[in-house]
Amino acid sequence: MLRELGYGVLEASNGAEALEMLKRNRDVDLLFTDIVMPGGMNGLDLARAVQSEYPGTPILLTTGFSGAAATADAHGVEIVPKPYDSTKVLMMIAKMIARVDSAASAD
Numbered sequence: 001m002l003r004e005l006g007y008g009v010l011e012a013s014n015g016a017e018a019l020e021m022l023k024r025n026r027d028v029d030l031l032f033t034d035i036v037m038p039g040g041m042n043g044l045d046l047a048r049a050v051q052s053e054y055p056g057t058p059i060l061l062t063t064g065f066s067g068a069a070a071t072a073d074a075h076g077v078e079i080v081p082k083p084y085d086s087t088k089v090l091m092m093i094a095k096m097i098a099r100v101d102s103a104a105s106a107d
Helices: 015-024 043-053 068-074 086-106
Strands: 031-034 059-063 077-082
Touching: 015 031, 015 043, 031 043, 043 059, 059 086, 077 086
Parallel strands: 031 059, 059 077
Antiparallel strands: none
């Protein structure tokens, strides 16, 4: 869906792989991940690591578990519950990227 709209997408099979990708690709505009992931690191762990290593990177989490939304909110990241409307997700992504772009142009 994101590729069809012209976004470049990097896919990782787990959190550790995502962090390695971020080390190699410093121009990532947004992290979009599920809270539940394979490989021992969940999406909140990944979000914390990204916030620490790459502050200012927008993070959008998704989950099918309603209780996880409060946890994500407490960590200062956006969350979209499953099942989600693709239009809503695309609007959130565009808004988050635009926010970063406008902050960067203000510097």
